[in-house]
Amino acid sequence: MRRDIDQLMADRNLDVILVRGKVLGNPPLFYMLNGVHLTQAVVIKKRGEAPTVIAGPMDRASAAKSGYTVVLTTRYRYGGLLQQHNGDPLAASVAYYRRIFEDLGVSGRLGCYGYLDQGYAYAFLTALDAATPDIEIVGEIEADLIRVARATKDADEVARIREVGQHTVAVVKQTVAFLQSHEVGDNEILRKAGGDHLTVGDVHARIARLVAYEGLEDPEGFIFSTGRDAGIPHSRGQLNAPIRLGESIVFDIFPREVGGGYFFDLTRTFCLGYAPEPVARLHRDVVDCLIALEADVRAGEMARYYQRMTCDFLSDRGHPTVAEDPATQRGYVHGIAHGVGLDVHEVPRFQDDPSNGTRLLPGHLFAIEPGLYYPDEGMGCRVEDVLWIAEDSTVHNLTDMPYDLVVPMGAGLL
DSSP: OGGGHHHHHHHTTOSEEEEEEESTTOHHHHHHTTTOOOSEEEEEEETTSOOEEEEOGGGHHHHHTTSSEEEEGGGGOHHHHHHHTTTOHHHHHHHHHHHHHHHHTOOEEEEEESOOOHHHHHHHHHHHHHHOTTEEEEOOOSSOHHHHHHHBOOHHHHHHHHHHHHHHHHHHHHHHHHHHTSEEOGGGBEEOTTSOBOBHHHHHHHHHHHHHHTTEEOTTOEEEEEGGGGGSTTOOOOTTOBOBTTOOEEEEEOOEETTTOOBOOEEEEEEESOOOHHHHHHHHHHHHHHHHHHHHOOTTSBTHHHHHHHHHHHHHTTOOBTTTOTTOOSBBOSOSEEEOSSSSSBSSOOOOSTTOOOBOOTTBEEEEOOEEEEGGGTEEEEOBEEEEEOTTSOEEEOOOOOOOOEEOTTOOOO
């Protein structure tokens, strides 16, 4: 959580952190700005002090909404520095940041965060480090300070994610109602009013409109796949495939707030009209596994335990798993869970490997998603909920959506 940043800085022996770049598509900076929408910005925070935001004059009103001290970029006169350094942007940028550091009294160990082009970041930070002998620039990999802070969510963040979840459920329910509104033609294929087959592409187009109607955006896309494609976990579906009764449909949707905010992640598996017994068996095994996992989620447990538990559970039901064969493409083929927040996949990590020492903590919010995949048999199944461990260690399911497999045709909304 944001309240942990000073302690995380102390743990890493950091005196200052610098977070910069364009705001859109830059979760570390979006996080530090409390979700304020700016074009680009620099955030500087000394340990034990409130952050300072450096923003352009056109963004000054929005920057003030962050609640932090705002300094305008015009104070440091980058244009004049560019002229002084004969148009050399690297030299001018280094001089620009030296002015900022002198003005704000920045010294000591400086952690740098935010998304920048790799080549630019390397050239700039190398030159800046050489030009500031009283500052030691520090980089982190994987479990960096901002990622660790973001992994535990406060009540305001959870409320925002819960609201995205409510709109996401509405998209799924309206998609089901759209499917139910169609007649069934020859070969159990749904048909449109003009008699043409309803296709996966038609449903994709409808989902895209529903996402926008619910006030969300969809930067990562979604999965709506049928039959054999449902047996390949990340297949988005063949757009020209017809929608027919009895086929497994995997619908995995992960929209976010408009403007780069918080994501949700929800998967359900459906069959229209009826479910063949092999698909029904997959669905029973997956839902039973999910229910068992959710009943066992608790603060303090090793996150990797749940991947092992999933493999054991599904292996006992007779399915191949990655525990027995990491290269398997049948049965259970992926990881069980991932954090959800400003990225659709973020910490905590649940991989079952010796390097993963993550324990579940109050504040952790994550999607848990067992699945079974049999592409050669033309079927697949995945079911996914989002869970949050509250400060009192109680576990809350933020996904208000039933697990029903069979969608009755012509019955209206679920």
